[in-house]
Amino acid sequence: xxxxxxxxxxxxxxxxxxxxxxxxxxxxxxxxxxxxxxxxxxxxxxxxxxxxxxxxxxxxxxxxxxxxxxxxxxxxxxxxxxxxxxxxxxxxxxxxxxxxxxxxxxxxxxxxxxxxxxxxxxxxxxxxxxxxxxxxxxxxxxxxxxxxxxxxxxxxxxxxxxxxxxxxxxxxxxxxxxxxxxxxxxxxxxxxxxxxxxxxxxxxxxxxxxxxxxxxxxxxxxxxxxxxxxxxxxxxxxxxxxxxxxxxxxxxxxxxxxxxxxxxxxxxxxxxxxxxxxxxxxxxxxxxxxxx
DNA sequence: CCGCGGGCCTGAGAGC
DNA sequence: TGCTCTCAGGCCCGCG
Numbered sequence: 001x002x003x004x005x006x007x008x009x010x011x012x013x014x015x016x017x018x019x020x021x022x023x024x025x026x027x028x029x030x031x032x033x034x035x036x037x038x039x040x041x042x043x044x045x046x047x048x049x050x051x052x053x054x055x056x057x058x059x060x061x062x063x064x065x066x067x068x069x070x071x072x073x074x075x076x077x078x079x080x081x082x083x084x085x086x087x088x089x090x091x092x093x094x095x096x097x098x099x100x101x102x103x104x105x106x107x108x109x110x111x112x113x114x115x116x117x118x119x120x121x122x123x124x125x126x127x128x129x130x131x132x133x134x135x136x137x138x139x140x141x142x143x144x145x146x147x148x149x150x151x152x153x154x155x156x157x158x159x160x161x162x163x164x165x166x167x168x169x170x171x172x173x174x175x176x177x178x179x180x181x182x183x184x185x186x187x188x189x190x191x192x193x194x195x196x197x198x199x200x201x202x203x204x205x206x207x208x209x210x211x212x213x214x215x216x217x218x219x220x221x222x223x224x225x226x227x228x229x230x231x232x233x234x235x236x237x238x239x240x241x242x243x244x245x246x247x248x249x250x251x252x253x254x255x256x257x258x259x260x261x262x263x264x265x266x267x268x269x270x271x272x273x274x275x276x277x278x279x280x281x282x283x284x285x286x287x288x289x290x291x292x
Numbered sequence: 293c294c295g296c297g298g299g300c301c302t303g304a305g306a307g308c
Numbered sequence: 309t310g311c312t313c314t315c316a317g318g319c320c321c322g323c324g
Contacts, residue, residue, distance in 0.1 A: 008317075041300080041319075065318080083317055084302080111302090130301045132318060148319075175295065184319085192317060281297065282317065 009081035011065060011156065011189030012238035017087060018062045019243060024089055024122035025069060029056045032117035040113060041082060042134040051137055052077065052116075064152050064188030074140045078149065082132025088112075088125040152188045156231050161187070163228045167220035170210040177213070178206035178279050187231070193258045194234055196285045200257040202230035203267065205291045206284045207277075257285040265290060 007013070033052045038044040055071045062068065069077035114126040114135055126135065136146075144150040153169065154161040169186045170177075180186050181195045190198065199206050204213075204223055213224040241254055256266045257274050265272040265287035272289025 010318095080318085082301090082319085129303070130317090132301065134319095173294095179295080182318090280295090283315095 007086075008083065008191060008193060009065060009085065010191035010194050010238075011062075012194070012235060012242045014065050014067060014081060014189070015062055015239050016242035016245070017081070018060055018067055020089065021067070021087060021124065022060050024091070024118055024120055024124065025057045025060045027057065027120075028122070029119035030054065030116055031119050032115075034115040034117075035113070036115070037113040037131070040128065040131050040134050041080075042136060044114070044135060048135075048137055051075070063149060064155070064184055065191070066149060066152075070140070076138050076140055076143055078134075078136045078138055078143075078146065079126070080134045082128060082130065082134065084130040085126065085128035085133030088127060090123045090125070091121055092123070093121075148184065151185045153184060153186045155188055156190065156235050161228065161232075163220035163224040166228055167214035167224040168218045170224075171214040171218040173210035175210050176206060176279055177204060177208045177210045178284050180210035181231075182280075182282075189235075190231070192282050192284075193255065194231075194238065196258045197238075197256060198227065198231045198234045200267070200286060200291060201234055202226040203290050203292065205288075206279060206286050208292075257287065260285060 009017070030052050033049040035044055035049050038046075038048070052075075055073050055075060057077075058070045058072050060067065060069050065080060067079040067081075069079070071077065109125075109127070111127050111129045111131075112125050113128055113131070116124040116126075118124060126133070138146055154165060166187070170180050173180055177199065178195055181190055181198065182192065196206070202223070204227060213221055213227060215221060238254075260274045261276040263274050265274055267287065267290045270287060270290040272287040274285055274287055277284050277286070
């Protein structure tokens with residue numbers, strides 16, 4: 001099925017990328033900015049490189065699946081990895097500028113769309129074969145008006161995210177729980193894989209009505225409490241794994257249900273078999289025996 | 293107004 | 309072996 005599943009960038013993978021980029025971006029200046037292909041999912045304006053050049057990064061943060069480089073000018077560089085985006089970091093010891101900056105039309109590696117040359121001596125390359133990713137420069141005061149960012153739900157690992165918050169967000173929703181958890185306005189950062197994983201850990205069916213985790217007044221039921229605990233556990237474990245995986249690579253069998261159709265359910269004591277169904281055009285993996 | 297389905301995009305893998 | 313077809317999913321948009 002998807003042999004690259006472990007690389008799909010959801011919150012944990014984006015957090016690992018943030019940790020890797022932090023030391024070469026924070027307090028560094030954009031000395032050169034090269035745009036090879038402006039036609040990412042959102043087209044980069046012709047003014048992008050000139051506007052970014054010379055700016056200094058104050059902090060590199062994250063919100064859901066978005067990386068946010070806060071610049072000292074008040075601008076924010078908003079980056080999204082989409083499906084297949086990645087950043088490559090190269091440090092040159094002698095401080096010479098790589099020759100690819102000499103000519104914007106030089107070939108470069110396939111799918112290297114945007115290249116940042118930082119003052120700290122690092123070259124950061126955004127590579128994205130499918131171009132579902134996006135990069136944008138937004139002024140800080142316009143961040144909340146950013147279509148997706150402004151509507152983003154709570155951070156799953158934030159202290160403000162609890163069963164009451166999730167129950168309220170799901171209250172009255174007739175959509176399946178799978179769809180609600182995939183909705184970035186309900187909760188920021190989960191994608192197809194970790195939604196499956198969290199539902200499995202919470203022993204909740206992806207087909208259940210989202211509203212069913214709340215009472216009619218919006219109070220959390222036991223299922224909402226289980227689900228929040230499961231989401232936090234799955235996110236924390238995945239961040240640890242994603243961070244470690246960047247260094248030593250191999251990281252097999254990290255999913256309990258995702259991409260395990262036909263195999264034995266791994267819930268302790270459960271003898272069910274993982275099934276695959278399609279919801280809203282996307283694969284859902286779950287155990288019909290223990291997930292109710 | 294909410295929910296669903298289609299489209300974008302490319303590479304991997306299946307099948308003929 | 310080499311071609312063609314399908315499928316993967318984050319996000320957006322249009323339709324009912």
